[in-house]
Amino acid sequence: MSSDPWSRPSLEDLKSILDSFEKKKYIDLRDAERLSLSVPAEIVTFRGNTVDAMTREVSRNGLGLVHRGSIHPGEVTVKMATDDRSYEYRVLLEWCIPVERGMFMSGGRFLRDEE
Template sequence: MLSDPWNRPELNDLRSILESIGKSDEDHNRNSERLELSVPAEMTTLRGNTISAMTREISRTGIGLLHKGMISPGEVTVRMASDTREFEYRVLIEWCRPCDDGMYLSGGRFLSQKTTTF
């Protein structure tokens, strides 16, 4: 897995951790239906730091992420891409907690979206 704690995680590392976490049977009292979504993403903080991430789930109102390093609650920009489009969202990270191998789970709600076609 990850030998150097300061290296950016590889996609395989992120997928492996997502698989090891599994789904929660707990009811989280959510207003919007969540869909599993496991795609590479990138977060940029207001300070300009870029963090590699993997999406975990998405809904109409928010997104769950897996990444290396603690993120303080606050606004970030999340970027994801498909073969034909790039998606950019402003997200208010509301929580962040540690999980396996020095990785963190976080979740936030969408503030706005900008879509760019390649």
């Protein structure tokens, strides 16, 4: 684990957190199928703060993230990039909970232009 309390979670951190959840049984009430997706991301909060994150899953309706530090639910911008293209999404962050290793998981739905 990094000494910087706001640094981006590593893939090892993400795997450890997801493994701990896979051991627990829960009922999945989601409307859309989720796909695992572990790529670096940045969350820009309503106040303009940038939080480094890793995506953990994505669907046609929204995405899940892992990051250090709590983020207040509300509208955020999530930025992701590949080698040749960058992506920016408006997301309504609906929840944020503490998990292992001093990190937080959050999730939200994509906002469309008309919202």
